[in-house]
Amino acid sequence: MAEPMKIRAQLSGDLLAIKVLIGHIMETGQRKDPRTGQLIPAHFIKHLSVGLNGKTVIAAQWGGAISKDPFLGLKVKGAKAGDKVSVHWEDSKGEKSSAEATVG
Secondary structure, eight states, X not given: OOOOEEEEEEEETTEEEEEXXXXXXXBOSOOBXXXXXXXXXXXXXXXXXXXXXXXXXXXXXXXXXXXXXXXXXXXXXXXXXXXXXXXXXXXXXXXXXXXXXXXX
8 A cells, every 4th residue: 555645735926836755665676685685576656747726737757766755846837725736656566646735
């Protein structure tokens, strides 16, 4: 099960600063288990999207080079109080997670 995401959406005029902290292991598939010596299987976020009121503002394809518990920050123009920010991701094992926040 995916860990929850933390989303902060802070408005300054019509500029919205979106900050997202994603709880995910982000395993590259290149590390070995120190007990067994076996490679730890890859497990990382492959696809991520951020939307504002149902319209995608960023879509990204990530790989194993992204660190554990990744942080994403971006700014969007034209936002207002009450708008909905949504974040969706899918990882290399098919797990998915979504979260939503309201601009305050």
